[in-house]
Amino acid sequence: xxxxxxxxxxxxxxxxxKLFTDILCVPEFKDIEFALxxxxxxxxxxxxxxxxxxxEANGLPTKVTATTERRKALEGARYVISCVRVGGLxxxxxxxxxxxxxxxxxxxxxxxxxxxxLYGQRNIPVILDFCxxxxxxxxxxxxFLNYANPMAMNTWAAIEYGKVDTVGLCHGVQHGAxxxxxxxxxxxxxELDYVCSGINHQTWFIDLRLNGREIGKDELVAAFEAHxxxxxxxxxxxDVLKRFGVYSTESNGHLSEYLPxxxxxxxxxxxxIDMSDWIHGETGGYLRYxxxxxxxxxTEYPQFLEAASQPIDPGKRSNEHASxxxxxxxxxxxxxxxxxxxxNGVITNLPRDAIIESPGFVDRFGINMAAGITxxxxxxxxxxxxxxxxxxxxxxxxxxxxxxxxxAVLHDPLVGAVSTPEEVWQMVDEMxxxxxxxxxxxxxxxxxxxxxxxxxxxxxxxxxxxxxxSVRSIEELRAEKAALKQAG
Numbered sequence: 001x002x003x004x005x006x007x008x009x010x011x012x013x014x015x016x017x018k019l020f021t022d023i024l025c026v027p028e029f030k031d032i033e034f035a036l037x038x039x040x041x042x043x044x045x046x047x048x049x050x051x052x053x054x055x056e057a058n059g060l061p062t063k064v065t066a067t068t069e070r071r072k073a074l075e076g077a078r079y080v081i082s083c084v085r086v087g088g089l090x091x092x093x094x095x096x097x098x099x100x101x102x103x104x105x106x107x108x109x110x111x112x113x114x115x116x117x118l119y120g121q122r123n124i125p126v127i128l129d130f131c132x133x134x135x136x137x138x139x140x141x142x143x144f145l146n147y148a149n150p151m152a153m154n155t156w157a158a159i160e161y162g163k164v165d166t167v168g169l170c171h172g173v174q175h176g177a178x179x180x181x182x183x184x185x186x187x188x189x190x191e192l193d194y195v196c197s198g199i200n201h202q203t204w205f206i207d208l209r210l211n212g213r214e215i216g217k218d219e220l221v222a223a224f225e226a227h228x229x230x231x232x233x234x235x236x237x238x239d240v241l242k243r244f245g246v247y248s249t250e251s252n253g254h255l256s257e258y259l260p261x262x263x264x265x266x267x268x269x270x271x272x273i274d275m276s277d278w279i280h281g282e283t284g285g286y287l288r289y290x291x292x293x294x295x296x297x298x299t300e301y302p303q304f305l306e307a308a309s310q311p312i313d314p315g316k317r318s319n320e321h322a323s324x325x326x327x328x329x330x331x332x333x334x335x336x337x338x339x340x341x342x343x344n345g346v347i348t349n350l351p352r353d354a355i356i357e358s359p360g361f362v363d364r365f366g367i368n369m370a371a372g373i374t375x376x377x378x379x380x381x382x383x384x385x386x387x388x389x390x391x392x393x394x395x396x397x398x399x400x401x402x403x404x405x406x407x408a409v410l411h412d413p414l415v416g417a418v419s420t421p422e423e424v425w426q427m428v429d430e431m432x433x434x435x436x437x438x439x440x441x442x443x444x445x446x447x448x449x450x451x452x453x454x455x456x457x458x459x460x461x462x463x464x465x466x467x468x469x470s471v472r473s474i475e476e477l478r479a480e481k482a483a484l485k486q487a488g
Contacts, residue, residue, distance in 0.1 A: 001330055002031045006077035006138070008070065008130060009084030009148065010036035011043025013050065013297060017308070019081060020051050022323035024062060025314040028331055033063040037073035044068065046301060053308035071133050078139045081322060082130060082154075083147040086122040087438040089291060094434045095119055096284040101460035102427045103418045105263050105467075107253030107278075108286040110149040111201045112386050113414050117393045118431050120153035121405065122438040124397035127154050131162025143329075145169055145322055146340075151200040152355040152387075155340050156394045159355075167325070167367055168340025168355065170200055174319045176249035177205075183223040183230060184210050196249060197347060197358040197373045200340050202258055202386060203249040204379045217245045233280045236262050236272040244378045253281040258386060260417035266466035273467055283465030291471050299474050328362035335362045339369070346371045349380045354387045385413050400441030402432060402449070426458045 005023070010016045016036070023029055034051065038044045048066040055062050067073050074080060085092070095115030096106055109115025127146075134142050144166040146154050155168035173196045181192040195207040208215040224238050224247075225231050231238070234252050240259075241247045248255050252273060256262045262272045273281025278289045297304065317323065321337045328335035336359065343356045346369045350356060360369040375383065392408035395401070406428045409415055415424060429449035432439060436446050472480070 001028045003078040004033045005079045006035040006073045008082045011038035011040045012083045013047045016047050022317050025317040026327045030060050035073040036066040037070045050308045057309045074133045075137045081145045086126050096287050098431050100463050102423045105465045106257050107281050112389050113257045116150045120150045120393050121397045124157045128162050131164040134164050152390050156355045169321045172249040173338040183227045199383045200357045201250045203357045204246045233274045251279045253279050260413040264417040269466040283468040325362050332364045348374045402445040422458050426456050
């Protein structure tokens, strides 16, 4: 087989390498072309060198090109994969820092909440540019695989306004399933069968079978509470499991910021989170992790390049969906996964226009969703609250309507639990002004926002958050890795 895959945001070096090696685990794909594109020439050349080394080490005919000219990369592409972060860590820091001034403490801030909504405002105009290029220069009916957050908003915009065949992809379902298999004592994750459905980052394991035996709420609660690690790291998720009756896919830290109950007061935050790793609820945890990862990669790049000389091991192919979807579409080997698509009645008690994450099957005919799923009422209610925020956020990003943007933020569950309308109005003004370079649709609104900020009487505070850790130095990271290696 010979076809072209374009990767936008290929400068996400570690993730691009994973996608690349996964795809090359499919024997039929050795003759394909990867076209890498990114706004950072520096990152682009680093990842191209790594992928070239992999191709050389494995004696493959695979072609790898790299260019900062996006349209050139997309020319003739059958598949386009996006893993972009518009605004980079600079804008992301404001997604965390500014809401903290108004008492809003986020762990990740990339899905909804104040940070996720502004992240969507930065991404959506760029996503629509991608879609325009795909329609104009890619292969006819090219498929767009979006890995970028905020997943639901980006996918919603690409389908509804970009008019491109789009599927959103995430790994939260797989990670949740691995946890469940572990606490239930499964010898392999393949012993666990499940139906998991909802919206991205709020997906629910509504049917669980271990070796064909149905697993109920009480057994699952007992298994998690008995686990020596997860009982400590996933306190919030376990509490939601007890109350809702089903387990959520998303990590303790992620889930905490989609709900109005657990991060509304500093003492509540520290009660429900765990500081052993960023993902369990630390204030600005993912920002810290992303900053450390970037610094580590820049410093340790020679080691990453050297590691690229190893043979590709198909046995280590990851459970990221992309390679399995491409394999199913091109070879007709059927793949079952969980995909982000427009609902259109697949989940009976969620809005038809929403972007859902639910089971589907892939073959030559495309992605075919399993229809007729009904969520437990509490799960549906929680999802609908987020969907309403997502819908307003997408419409605001398309129209550049700052008042609609403020209403979207106001209706966010955690923001509404913490902030007054006056605080939300000022916070959004402050975020739009700070991020104006990445928000062209709001250029007309920036002068008035600046004027309002200069006369506002709303009080703010400089607050690091309830559970903030400092970014570790390269030396600290090296010492920690050495200690872990010695202990292992």
